[in-house]
Amino acid sequence: MQEENCIQIKNVYTKETRTIHEQRKVWKMKLGFIGTGNMASAIMGGIIKKQIIPAQEIIGADLFAPGRERAKEQFGIQVTDSNKEVVDKAEVIVLSVKPQFYEDVINEIKGDIKDEQIIITIAPGKTLAWLAEKFGKDVKIVRTMPNTPAMVGAGMTAACPNEHITEEELAYIRTLLESFSRVEIVPERLMDVVVSTSGSSPAYVFMMIEAMADAAVSGGMPRPQAYQFAAQAVLGSAKMVLDTGRHPGDLKDMVCSPAGTTIEAVRVLEERGFRSAIFEAMKVCEEISKNM
16 A cells, blocks of 8 residues: 555656756746847847847747837747736846836736746836735736847846845846846845846946047047047946946046146046036936836
């Protein structure tokens, strides 16, 4: 009798193991996107380029046919017009629609989300508590905040997992995110600060590059060349901060010779409120993010 029970237990275990294996074969290493816009393209492009997940194991849903066709042609992924098809097939799902559409999308898919699936969000202002409330059940969620330089593989992404994500799962998600950006795991209380510091800041930098180029053009430099000089100066300066680990003020002082041209330019920037303008713009951005 004891031997019979052992056989029964073994058979049940084998059956369960096979069932789990078969379930995972359906979506093993699959990645799904609900929305195939710019940020989704940056993420899937980095993942495919780094060969983390092959294109044929990625699926993207978009209600608009041109978006689907662009994603299929550019990356070779599977595409659909059904959000539920993505949920049915993908182990990891990226909600890559605009924040104002999150609630509608969640209402559509929440009944089909399985316990082992992982949701990645990229929307500012949508907290883990808000997401949990909208899903109405325990769901594995990693809240992230990438930025547009991810489109050229040079992004910066903050990630914050909820309590249902294991260390192994977080390590896997981090690998996906690192295919297109630097990644920092941060407490959720800092996510709105991240929005203002790296999420929105490319716009501030683009404005600065544009202003620098305009000034160069006024001095006689052709505009295409002006953009090259200005953009490369910004790129190189950022790389110096990251690679040397030195304080930005220290690096600034290295450029400012006594009675030289640079210190006079810095004086005018301070006089015109350059530092204060950036500071105040970021604080406004942070506050708006908190109230989205």
